[in-house]
Amino acid sequence: LRPFGASVAFGKRALLATTCMGVALYTLHIFNRRGTCLFYKEWNRPSPSRGDLTQDHKLMFGFLFSLKQLVSKIAPKKGGFYACNTSAYKLNYFETMSGLRFVLCTELAAGDMREVLKYIYANIFVECLVKNPLWKAEDPITCPLFTQHLQNYLESIS
């Protein structure tokens, strides 16, 4: 997995980044069980993707899939992974039992983002999309209500 840069630039870019709880957010992915990237939002990404984004999403999904399998095989007791760190960022992961995967990349100093991801699932995803008859489970998310609520929530808890 390509790291997002060895050092985070605290310049103009960082000021524009969305923060929640004082934590800088880098990217958010939402995948369904099949691996389709339903939603992608980027706030701050110092080394932008070189290929096209679809390849990046596939890479992300494949990485998480393999990591999950690995973790469950070598885990001393039950419990999946919910975060992993590189030298540059922290990847926070939440998977629902219905196969939806929420992936939030934040700065290293982030605490436990599981409650944030659960909130996004329970109060924004379910309310705006699952209950929306026009949205089908394979479709990428283009619903403005969803993006608006998501943005409001993430900004509001900073």
Added chain:
Amino acid sequence: QKAETEMSAVRLNRAGDTAFAKVEKVSSELFSLTYGAVVMQVIKDYEEVDATNAQLEKMGYNIGVRLVDEFLAKAQVSACQSFQDTAEVIAKVGFKMFLGVNAEVVKTTGDEFTLQLSDNPLAEFVELPEQYAKLEYSGMLCGVLRGALEMVQMRVTCTLVRDVLWGDDVTEIRVVLQEMLNEEYHDDED
């Protein structure tokens, strides 16, 4: 071990009540009448009882695949360890949360269970006339269970086996596990 199952029954009941408290409620009469109107329309569209039964189940399936996310989001339940756990969670938390009624799990074996409803809000005020004696009025519930369970990797068949509308004492839905589905990930660039 009996104490353990009693404890978890208490826990599930409490989870069911909490979940029920969290959801928006509608008038149960309105719900029953609306459902009745839906069934009437499907009968009108499909004319035959068998086709109607199939369509109600299918509609239930479409509801179930979405309902499961709301359930997982709102009900504070952990992952089930066995199919019997699944049965208890559906009966005590699921039915409570969405229909406001308690269901009982009866006749369980390893791969199947039966849900028994003494009170079915869908069929309130309903009597089946002679020509619709074979109608699975609450067949939509079977579809909902099938759709919801499929989203958590269980392929099941659900059948309405007894119905108050057919003259039985209780309404019963039999759920049989056909197979556990595995993680599917198809890499489509080969």
